Amino acid sequence: xxxxxxxxxxxxxxxxxxxxxxxxxxxxxxxxxxxxxxxxxxxxxxxxxxxxxxxxxxxxxxxxxxxxxxxxxxxxxxxxxxxxxxxxxxxxxxxxxxxxxxxxxxxxxxxxxxxxxxxxxxxxxxxxxxxxxxxxxxxxxxxxxxxxxxxxxxxxxxxxxxxxxxxxxxxxxxxxxxxxxxxxxxxxxxxxxxxxxxxxxxxxx
Numbered sequence: 700x701x702x703x704x705x706x707x708x709x710x711x712x713x714x715x716x717x718x719x720x721x722x723x724x725x726x727x728x729x730x731x732x733x734x735x736x737x738x739x740x741x742x743x744x745x746x747x748x749x750x751x752x753x754x755x756x757x758x759x760x761x762x763x764x765x766x767x768x769x770x771x772x773x774x775x776x777x778x779x780x781x782x783x784x785x786x787x788x789x790x791x792x793x794x795x796x797x798x799x800x801x802x803x804x805x806x807x808x809x810x811x812x813x814x815x816x817x818x819x820x821x822x823x824x825x826x827x828x829x830x831x832x833x834x835x836x837x838x839x840x841x842x843x844x845x846x847x848x849x850x851x852x853x854x855x856x857x858x859x860x861x862x863x864x865x866x867x868x869x870x871x872x873x874x875x876x877x878x879x880x881x882x883x884x885x886x887x888x889x890x891x892x893x894x895x896x897x898x899x900x901x902x903x904x
Contacts, residue, residue: 859893
C-alpha cells in the first residue's frame with residue numbers, strides 16, 4: 700500500500716525553506732518562469748536547496764525552457780525532478796531523458812476534457828500532473844480522473860481542507876499545492892503544516 704505524497708511548490712523566500720523543513724512534505728518546488736510571481740533565479744534556488752532537508756526532493760518547474768537550462772540546474776543538484784508545464788512534447792521529453800538519464804520527469808497537462816486525459820495517459824514522462832492550467836489555483840472537473848489508469852499528480856484548487864476528500868476519492872500518486880498554502884500571496888507556515896498533516900493522516904490506499 701502507498702500513501703499519497705505531497706509537494707509544496709513555488710518556494711522563493713528563505714523562510715519558505717524553514718516552513719517545509721518543519722512540515723516535511725515529500726517534495727518542494729522552485730519555479731523557473733519569468734512571468735510567475737514565484738520565479739527564482741538559479742542562484743536563489745540553489746540557496747534554498749542547500750537550506751532544505753536532503754530527504755525532501757526538489758522539483759524545478761519549467762515552461763518551454765531550453766534543454767540546456769534544465770540540464771544545468773539538474774547537474775548543479777538544485778533539482779532532482781524536472782516538471783514541464785509548457786508545450787513540451789514527447790520528443791522533448793525523450794531528448795531530456797537522453798541528456799539526463801537519472802532525472803525524474805513530470806509533465807503537466809491542462810485538463811478540460813477526456814481528450815486531455817488521453818494525451819496524459821499516452822505521455823512518455825515518468826509522471827503526469829493533471830491541472831486546470833499553470834498557476835490558476837483553481838480545480839478542473841475532478842470527476843474526469845475516475846477512469847484514469849496511470850498514477851497521477853493532482854494540482855489546482857487544493858487546500859488543507861479538501862485534501863482528505865480528494866485523496867480518499869481519487870488516490871493520486873501525489874498532490875501539488877502552491878496558492879492553497881499561501882496567505883496574501885506568500886507561503887504560510889501553518890497552512891503548509893496543515894496540508895502535510897492532512898495528506899499523511901489519510902489512510903494508505
